Amino acid sequence: MLYKFRQNLNQSLGAIAVTLLCGLAIGFVQLPQLNQLSTKAKTALPEQLNKEVEAEKLRLNLFHKVPGFGFNNLVANWVFLGFAQYFGDDPARQITGYNISPEYFEIIIDRDPRFREAYFFLSGSSSLYAGMPERSVALMEKGLKSLTPQTPPKSYYVWRYKGTDELLFLGDAQAARKSFEKAAEWASTYSDPESQNVVAISRQTAQFLAQNPNSKFAQVGAWTMVLQNAVDARTRKVAVSRIEALGGKVVITPEGQVKVQLPERD
Structure with missing residues (x-):
């Protein structure tokens, strides 16, 4: 031995x-x-x-x-x-x-x-700042071929990042809808509250896009995810401005939590 x-x-x-x-x-x-x-x-x-x-x-x-x-x-x-x-x-x-x-x-x-955390930075840096959403989405598609719902854990987030890029930066509502549906499908294999919340919001976003490809609700939801996951002030500022431009409203609660109100109309 x-x-x-x-x-x-x-x-x-x-x-x-x-x-x-x-x-x-x-x-x-x-x-x-x-x-x-x-x-x-x-x-x-x-x-x-x-x-x-x-x-x-x-x-x-x-x-x-x-x-x-x-x-x-x-x-x-x-x-x-x-x-x-x-x-x-x-x-x-x-x-x-x-x-x-x-x-x-x-x-x-x-x-x-399977380096799951890297995909979020890929989306933000390459799509939002470098202006290369096509490259970002292509790299995520490549990586997803090696992922499963359980490997790595909570890999459904990659589908959400992909859907966000497709919706906000490529304007491809049909591709985005499919990505959010896939995110919901993968997240449904988990029973924890975080994953079940992803199931709900991903399905809701997909439904918005199915009813209206130009859905402001869906876009605000996607920008809300960008805002909640932002790692720098620049990204937060961009996300807030885009949410407000779509008719949404960003509210800071007395407890310091960030809440987003949807536009009055889709």
Whole structure:
């Protein structure tokens, strides 16, 4: 047993070593270009930031090429940390935009399609900020092929993110309705209150869209989900403004809870 444990350990360490060597080899080939792009040039700030974005593109290209050897989930986690740093740099993103956001998630979904939490950030960053809802939806469709109602737990949220993007950013009410129906179907396999609430609101949204493809109720409901899950003030501000533009109203209760009132008419 001890021998077998050592053998497995050696194999694991060997795989890690090979992965690192592959990454170093690729990095060595592109090192001059990376160094050139990463050097702080004595130029205008926008030009410098654009060079840093180009350097990040090269880094992401490395992750596309490096084999996982059974550690794909670690690669996905590492890339997600890089995305968090990229997305969180507000001053830089105001200048360069968010155009490479989908590149992070293409790697993440290829490496670990069951990384459920990543899909929410994919939707927000790629659809709302980068203006690439088609890419966002395509990546979610790709990832969903590896998901089931129970794996990962509560994966029905991915269908809701997909439906939200289809409704709010693609204007595809029919596709959105199908996604919300699928979210309700998957959520119905759980008995906890959170999941049952998702069943109810997903079915309701699907019914709104079936009756009226341009339903304001459905759009307000989708923006409400964006508002409730927002991780930054910018997203909350956008969601509130869109809800109010549709005739809805955002109310803060004395307890600090956020409640959304639907428009008077659909």
